[in-house]
Amino acid sequence: MPQKKYMEVPSDEPRGRNISSYFRTLSIKSKSSDEVGLNHVVPAPGTPVSRLQTLKNSPESHRHVGADSDDDWNANVDSFDSPPPKHIEHIPRRSGSVHSLGPGLVMSQANTSGPLRRTPQLEASPQLEALYPSLTPARESPGMRASPGRDPAPDDLATSAQIEELNALNAKFLRFKKVITADNVNLAELKRLSWNGIPRELRAVSWQLLLGYLPTNASRRSDALARKRAEYTDGVAQVLGADHTRDTAMWHQIAIDVPRTTQHIKLYTYAATQAALQRILYLWAVRHPASGYVQGINDLCTPFFQTFLASHAPDVELCDPALLPRATMDAVEADTFWCLTKLLDTIQDNYIHEQPGILRQVRELEGLVARIDAELVVHLRAQGVEFMQFAFRWMNCLLMRELNLEMVVRMWDTYLSETPLGFATFHVYVCAAFLVKFADELKDMEFQEVIMFLQNPPTRDWGVKNMELMMSEAFIWQSLYKNAAAHLRA
Amino acid sequence: MSTSNPVTAVKLVLLGEAAVGKSSLVLRFVSNDFQENKEPTIGAAFLTQRCTIGAKTIKFEIWDTAGQERFASLAPMYYRNAQAALVVYDVTKPASFIKARHWIRELHEQAAPNIIIALCGNKYDLIEGEIEGEDAKRKVSVEEGQKVAEEEGLLFFETSAKSGHNVNEVFMAIGHKIPEKRSETERSAGDAAREADRVDLSNVVNDTQADGWVENGQICLKYSALYDDEAGRESMGGWYFPGNITQED
Incomplete structure (x- = not known):
């Protein structure tokens, strides 16, 4: 385990050695990795180290x-x-x-x-x-x-x-x-800094800058924010107002999902939180009729909501938004809506009819893993495991069901630093790194064990370092295979 | 009957509208547990449970699918090879009953011709003891459920994943209807295994010592008579509406 390797390194060891041991922990299985020369790849701009x-x-x-x-x-x-x-x-x-x-x-x-x-x-x-x-x-x-x-x-x-x-x-x-x-x-x-993780206190503002929600020009920010927040408030008032015909099926679907969202964190059990998520999701759905609300989008709300709220509530997980000033909550809600919208703009074909984005990503993932660890793919096929059976959820919820929220938030630091945003493309490489991480175990498993393992992968104790290692690996796979479409053709 | 008590693997798929309680039914059956506000299933979840019925040991391999319409195009992947299906609706949600009928039709058209289907009206706990009337929470009557089950040749139960009402019974009833076959070694044995598809009706009835009768090649049992039923379940959820037992000639 990489983690163990770190722990073996005495803390007063010269730093050079730590870095080389870092590279050793990257389990490169691709034959071509030697040719590329990792020492050249990794310290490049955006280096994950x-x-x-x-x-x-x-x-x-x-x-x-x-x-x-x-x-x-x-x-x-x-x-x-x-x-x-x-x-x-x-x-x-x-x-x-x-x-x-x-x-x-x-x-x-x-x-x-x-x-x-x-x-x-x-x-x-x-x-x-x-x-x-x-x-x-x-x-x-x-x-x-x-x-x-x-x-x-x-x-x-x-x-x-x-x-x-x-x-x-x-x-x-x-x-x-x-x-x-x-x-x-x-x-x-x-972006270069954020790739390696954003300090908690600066995350909200950094995310909003990276998403292009907050103008880079400081003098324009107040106006821009005031305008966007007012626009959101008006939008909600309009779709919930008397003149608007409520899409009851959509509203109902959101209404049954919001109370089922992230219930292990107290913040999401409060009525004020749920009401805010309901408005955010419904307005987004009404404005994006080609996809409408699709289960999983509710999950994608939460990192934004929680991160933005954390700027105002030190103990955000336990915070009841009803106790915060109304203006604060309105701002958090509006910012969440716009940032969610920006994110979803990059993955909208994940949620339209027949979900072509997800089908494509799952195909890409299979092709990619076949290049990284052909043995694993052969084994999975022999067991009758289809990538769609486990990876659909990885794409539909961006691994939010597999990783705890803190890890997801850290992952998004990196995704938001990628150009284009990492939710559509880089994510596939992260999924490949995620799967390959368990390759040795999976190769010893039969169909049932594989499926059950992958739908409840042992990530409970993962820390930020595990995430960073995984994303470093994904970065390397992307360096090797991106724009090399021939590699992905199965 | 085989004396070696072979394990019969049964692939079972759950279908039904979002939030009717598919995952909760499986959780109750597999872990005898219940969670309020269980998160929506995305794609599908896979679970297994073994149970012994008479001399048979059945291993259910369950694909619990996502209910939202957007995910419906994934469903064929899961029901394609299924031997049994649980089509679930919520007795308080008429739209979910309509959706259930759609699933039944799709299964008849697309799934294996001999698939065993059970129709489940879930969330029985919400209407238990309720008196019929305008304000009643129940929106789908027992008779409506029964009628569809009879017309389509389905098993029918009203269930509550929350209280456990009739949950095991559904799976047991499906298990009963599963012909003895497809033990791990037999699965590849081709025609020889197919021979075992034919079920000796007298065996089924003898096994369970139930009040039952055979009519036009169908087995009819009052299901609550089959098992120790300490709760004294007398609801119509306890009726066993069979389809054809002998699926292949």
Whole structure:
């Protein structure tokens, strides 16, 4: 397991070694991968190796300290509300929950308390600027590690690893902030950064920029947002008003699905949430009669809704939107609608009659996997497993049924950074990486086991690192096979 | 009857309008569990359950399909090779009953000619004990369900995945109608296996020691008499409307 490999790397190992071990963990099965030369592929723009970025940019990040602290961006999408800074000088080790994965990397092992459980270091990140000076010495004087003849105590290691992690997060946050607060956002740069994951606090605004919902020009944002939000409110008023003939079948279908959406997260059990989703989905459906509402689109609402709401509600999973100011909720709802619309624009043929987009993607997936791991495809065929039987849902719900919401949100950081957006094309490569990840297990299974395994894949304990590895693999497959259509012809 | 108690694999497909409780019926049958607000099925879900009926062990291989109209073009992939189908509607939703009749017609036209079909009016718990009237939640009467079942030669039950009412009974009834065949080794045996398709009616009746009679090649049983029925189910959901037992000549 790649995860184990990380954990074997001592945290005071030279960084170069970590990177090479990173490459070793990519299980390349394609024969042609050697010819391409991974070392050339991976550090290219959009490289998924976040650690490379951290390394390369770390001197720069010191420069950012202070330089950005006066920047104040006041677009009204997002309040960077944060609890009052608390001074953290020592981070106690959370025994058992955190493993050192090498310099600057901390991985929480088990998401036992829900898909969006926050690690302490993430919670601290809004105040990282204030924290940074006190953290810097710890980073620059790892004397405890260097001292000869003494093995560092595990607690010290864990603590320093966490400090490194905080520093990395801080540097990342500052880089994002610099890009986002520019008068004219450099979208290419934002995409490059976002590919490797967006800091939680900046996600809402980053997503809206990447989707082209929020203008890159800061001076145009207030007007644009006000206009779009008003447009949404008017649209809802119109389709729910007396002059509009209600499409009762569509309304009913949405009404029975909304209370069945993401019910394991408390936020979605509240009437205010459900009413908002109902309006969003119904307005979208009425405005897109070729597809109308299709089950699965309800799932696609939730990452937007939750991400945008999180800017206003620190504990978003437990938040009852009815308790928030009306104007805030209206804005979140409208933004969700428009961003969902932008996303669906890229995959509309997934949901029209006979769902040709999905049929095409499933075909592409099969062709792709046949290139990556022919043995697996032969085995699946021999067992009578059809790709449609398991991959239909992967396409229809963009893997949202297979991965917890936190992972999906991280995945969307990358999808939204792809050009064109990754939901239609890059997603197929991600699905290939997802399937191939389980190839060894699947090859030992019969029909029934295969199907049951794939409809409930063991991703419960996946963390962000698993996702990033999967997307790195997808990136490599895409580099190898995209625009090489001959490869995909089965 | 075979003495080796071979496992008969039965491919079963569930069809019906969205949110009538297809997945919930399967969950009740397979795990004896119920979840409120179960998420909509996308594509189809696959589950299995074994049960013993008389001397037979049947392994149901169940494809639980998505109900929304948009996904309907996927359904043939799942009913194509099915030996049994459960067509489900919601007794409180007349539109779902119309949809059920469409599915029955499609199965008769497109599925295997000898497919065993059970019609299920689900969500019986919502109308249990209800008195008929204008405000009644029940929108599809027992008689309507029965009539369709009789005309089309289907098994018919009113069920509740929530309370468990009649859920096992549906699957048992289907199991009863499954000819003994298709054990793992027999499946490829071709014509020899086909011989086993013919069911000895006397066997079926003897197995279950039920009140039953054979009429024009059909087996007719009062189904609630077949099994220990501690709940004293007397609803019309307990009637067993058979089709032809001998499917092939």
